[in-house]
Amino acid sequence: MSALRIKKGSSKKSAYDLRDPNTDVISSHTLAVIVDNEVGVLARVIGLFSGRGYNIDSLTVAEIDHTGHRSRITIVTSGPPAVIEQIKAQLGRIVPVHEVHDLTVEGDAVERELALIKVAGAGEKRVEALRLADIFRANAVDSTLESFVFEITGTPEKIDAFADLMRPLGLVEIARTGVAALSRGAK
Amino acid sequence: MTRQMTGAKMVVQALKDQGVDVVFGYPGGAALPIYDEIFLQNDIRHVLVRHEQGAVHAAEGYARSTGKPGVVLVTSGPGATNTVTGLMDALLDSIPLVVMSAQVPTFMIGTDGFQEADTVGITRPCTKHNWLVRETDKLAEVMHQAFHVATKGRPGPVLIDIPKDVQFATGAYTPPAKAKTGHYQPQVKGDTAAITKLVELMEKAERPIFYTGGGVINSGPQASQLLREIIGATGFPITSTLMGLGAFPASGKEWLGMLGMHGLYEANMAMHGCDLMINIGARFDDRITGRVDAFSPGSKKAHIDIDPSSINKVIHVDLPIVGDVGHVLEDLLRIWKARGRKVNKDGLRAWWGKIDNWRKVDCLTYPKPVDVIKPQLALERLEALTKDNDRYITTEVGQHQMWAAQFLHFEAPNRLMTSGGLGTMGYGLPASIGVQMAHPEALVINVAGEASFQMNLQEMATAVQFRLPIKQFILNNERLGMVRQWQDLLHGGRYSQSWSESLPDFVKLAEAFGAKGRLVTDPADLDDAIGEMIDHDGPFILDVLVEKHENCYPMIPSGEPHNKMLMGDDATEDAIGSSGATLV
Numbered sequence: 001m002s003a004l005r006i007k008k009g010s011s012k013k014s015a016y017d018l019r020d021p022n023t024d025v026i027s028s029h030t031l032a033v034i035v036d037n038e039v040g041v042l043a044r045v046i047g048l049f050s051g052r053g054y055n056i057d058s059l060t061v062a063e064i065d066h067t068g069h070r071s072r073i074t075i076v077t078s079g080p081p082a083v084i085e086q087i088k089a090q091l092g093r094i095v096p097v098h099e100v101h102d103l104t105v106e107g108d109a110v111e112r113e114l115a116l117i118k119v120a121g122a123g124e125k126r127v128e129a130l131r132l133a134d135i136f137r138a139n140a141v142d143s144t145l146e147s148f149v150f151e152i153t154g155t156p157e158k159i160d161a162f163a164d165l166m167r168p169l170g171l172v173e174i175a176r177t178g179v180a181a182l183s184r185g186a187k
Numbered sequence: 188m189t190r191q192m193t194g195a196k197m198v199v200q201a202l203k204d205q206g207v208d209v210v211f212g213y214p215g216g217a218a219l220p221i222y223d224e225i226f227l228q229n230d231i232r233h234v235l236v237r238h239e240q241g242a243v244h245a246a247e248g249y250a251r252s253t254g255k256p257g258v259v260l261v262t263s264g265p266g267a268t269n270t271v272t273g274l275m276d277a278l279l280d281s282i283p284l285v286v287m288s289a290q291v292p293t294f295m296i297g298t299d300g301f302q303e304a305d306t307v308g309i310t311r312p313c314t315k316h317n318w319l320v321r322e323t324d325k326l327a328e329v330m331h332q333a334f335h336v337a338t339k340g341r342p343g344p345v346l347i348d349i350p351k352d353v354q355f356a357t358g359a360y361t362p363p364a365k366a367k368t369g370h371y372q373p374q375v376k377g378d379t380a381a382i383t384k385l386v387e388l389m390e391k392a393e394r395p396i397f398y399t400g401g402g403v404i405n406s407g408p409q410a411s412q413l414l415r416e417i418i419g420a421t422g423f424p425i426t427s428t429l430m431g432l433g434a435f436p437a438s439g440k441e442w443l444g445m446l447g448m449h450g451l452y453e454a455n456m457a458m459h460g461c462d463l464m465i466n467i468g469a470r471f472d473d474r475i476t477g478r479v480d481a482f483s484p485g486s487k488k489a490h491i492d493i494d495p496s497s498i499n500k501v502i503h504v505d506l507p508i509v510g511d512v513g514h515v516l517e518d519l520l521r522i523w524k525a526r527g528r529k530v531n532k533d534g535l536r537a538w539w540g541k542i543d544n545w546r547k548v549d550c551l552t553y554p555k556p557v558d559v560i561k562p563q564l565a566l567e568r569l570e571a572l573t574k575d576n577d578r579y580i581t582t583e584v585g586q587h588q589m590w591a592a593q594f595l596h597f598e599a600p601n602r603l604m605t606s607g608g609l610g611t612m613g614y615g616l617p618a619s620i621g622v623q624m625a626h627p628e629a630l631v632i633n634v635a636g637e638a639s640f641q642m643n644l645q646e647m648a649t650a651v652q653f654r655l656p657i658k659q660f661i662l663n664n665e666r667l668g669m670v671r672q673w674q675d676l677l678h679g680g681r682y683s684q685s686w687s688e689s690l691p692d693f694v695k696l697a698e699a700f701g702a703k704g705r706l707v708t709d710p711a712d713l714d715d716a717i718g719e720m721i722d723h724d725g726p727f728i729l730d731v732l733v734e735k736h737e738n739c740y741p742m743i744p745s746g747e748p749h750n751k752m753l754m755g756d757d758a759t760e761d762a763i764g765s766s767g768a769t770l771v
């Protein structure tokens with residue numbers, strides 16, 4: 001019997017998957033999942049992602065049909081194409097899931113996120129923060145003599161960019177909603 | 188007019204309306220109202236197990252041997268948590284179960300009450316779906332939905348958690364026909380264009396193979412019948428997973444035997460060398476594929492499965508067909524016939540020539556000493572002496588399970604009950620109880636290892652109480668044999684904790700339970716002992732003392748492809764490469 005020489009990382013993925021995990025390109029997908037708004041449904045969806053090792057980059061959920069009790073869960077996930085397909089198929093197996101849409105594949109989608117950003121400071125920095133907020137079309141929804149809370153809506157990238165600019169100007173706290181998305185066009 | 192009744196009564200009424208005749212269960216405080224209703228009626232039999240895990244495996248045995256859902260009733264807290272292994276087992280093997288667990292009253296939920304557990308939370312990842320019912324008015328509907336979800340599409344276990352106050356309260360009973368089951372309607376018809384494409388591939392294929400799995404059995408007897416027709420008509424070779432054994436008769440001339448890690452040489456070689464692989468209701472499990480990137484490298488692969496998530500999960504296939512096996516096979520056969528029943532005759536002839544050469548390797552041969560019983564011999568004799576009986580086999584998990592799959596021959600579906608996906612030691616004895624409940628006149632044998640048997644041996648009492656003449660055929664190697672085999676291959680023969688020390692005297696154990704037992708050590712006595720076991724009218728333990736160091740071959744070592752099988756002990760040196768060593 002030979003001594004064990006276990007190659008590092010050889011069993012990272014599924015036990016029998018010895019392929020190079022980097023051969024597949026990882027891309028980001030926005031999924032819209034329509035579910036019955038019943039107890040535990042979010043836990044089922046999240047449990048699926050954690051149990052099977054999928055990524056969640058952003059997640060939002062709210063009831064969208066108060067009479068039919070339907071909720072829309074918007075998930076931004078990332079992975080190689082085969083994993084994305086698996087995620088959609090696995091979501092489809094969950095009994096209270098009615099529809100799974102891959103907005104990234106189904107066509108161009110509008111993606112928006114809302115953030116509240118608190119910035120504190122005085123003098124030049126305070127003026128600069130206000131000026132940049134104007135450029136980014138962020139509204140001051142709360143202001144004191146030494147702080148603002150800005151409300152900004154846009155793509156996650158736009159919010160990232162705005163937050164980066166606010167950092168040296170006295171960024172205190174940031175709250176983000178996660179992405180909500182709809183496909184463009186009539187249907 | 189809706190009928191008003193208590194939640195507890197609704198449970199029993201819904202079970203009756205669903206045609207349930209047996210419930211496997213164990214009572215406790217939170218379940219008392221339902222148990223009271225069980226007491227007050229005679230239509231449903233309740234089998235009192237000795238441990239809730241046993242109830243779930245018994246229900247699995249019942250379900251798999253009948254095609255009907257198995258039903259379990261347990262109390263809250265520990266009763267519910269004891270079902271977890273069985274639920275996971277049923278989930279991985281796609282066995283339809285409806286498990287009802289009692290829960291503390293709704294007003295106590297969240298207070299860490301006595302015997303409170305977050306049962307729906309704990310069982311969420313090991314059920315197909317589960318429900319916590321908070322209103323009596325909804326209970327009956329949920330019960331009917333539970334049966335619907337458990338049995339439709341890819342079957343699986345579901346759980347209904349029923350708080351005690353919901354059992355006591357009165358509400359309106361919803362009959363099955365009125366229950367909303369609308370949106371869960373999995374696709375059963377396959378895409379005709381894809382099926383036609385498969386027929387085209389079949390017409391041209393030089394080296395085709397059918398690779399079938401538990402999905403054929405789950406689809407129902409009609410699917411097995413259609414499979415037989417297709418094989419008979421095309422003359423294509425067929426192999427199957429452990430879970431699919433019996434869908435095609437082992438005596439059929441196209442049958443290559445089981446494939447996979449301990450599959451037959453001819454089956455694995457044919458899988459490796461085929462040019463068209465037709466997967467029907469199997470899921471490219473890692474026990475089957477071996478090394479994924481070297482799996483059947485030269486073949487086009489078609490995959491028929493009712494679960495879209497099975498497609499391309501492990502192996503990329505060229506032609507996916509989502510649908511119920513029975514429906515798809517019916518269309519397949521019809522289209523193939525309509526197009527003139529064509530096959531590539533020359534190709535097939537050469538292919539069978541190759542296969543016949545692989546068959547000549549005779550991969551299951553083993554030495555037959557006169558002084559010790561080889562486990563293979565024990566199973567060969569069991570096969571010879573029971574094959575004409577109305578026989579059902581259950582197994583535990585380990586080497587004996589693989590030998591049973593190799594040496595017992597299954598002619599019909601639903602005749603082998605075994606823990607495939609989860610590999611649960613302790614499955615076989617309670618499963619045999621469930622099978623015997625469903626088939627009181629049949630010969631039900633659990634092929635066991637001495638270690639697995641001990642994991643649920645308390646269920647012998649259940650068998651005695653309910654006069655279930657189950658046969659426990661223990662291949663006793665005084666070892667956790669499968670663990671020892673891997674330690675041989677991987678860990679320099681350092682047998683860490685793989686002995687069965689302090690074993691009970693199984694004959695006395697049988698007697699202590701009020702059953703009968705016999706020890707057999709001499710190959711010459713084997714037939715007589717098996718004969719006595721079969722003839723005995725009651726539960727029986729046959730303790731077959733077998734060769735202690737026998738390894739199970741052929742074996743695809745982990746991390747290797749199908750054509751790198753180990754055929755015997757002399758080939759095991761350095762068999763598992765460094766990358767394979769981390770695999771299970």
Ligand SMILES: Cc1ncc(C[n+]2csc(CCOP(=O)(O)OP(=O)(O)O)c2C)c(N)n1
Nearest residue numbers: 585586587610612636637638639667668669
């Ligand atoms: C519940 C559980 N624990 C541990 C294992 C790991 N395991 C697989 S086979 C095996 C040994 C089984 O021994 P035995 O029942 O005597 O069967 P044998 O292999 O000797 O035929 C073990 C420990 C398992 N499959 N299930």
Ligand SMILES: [Mg+2]
Nearest residue numbers: 636637666668
């Ligand atoms: Mg053993």
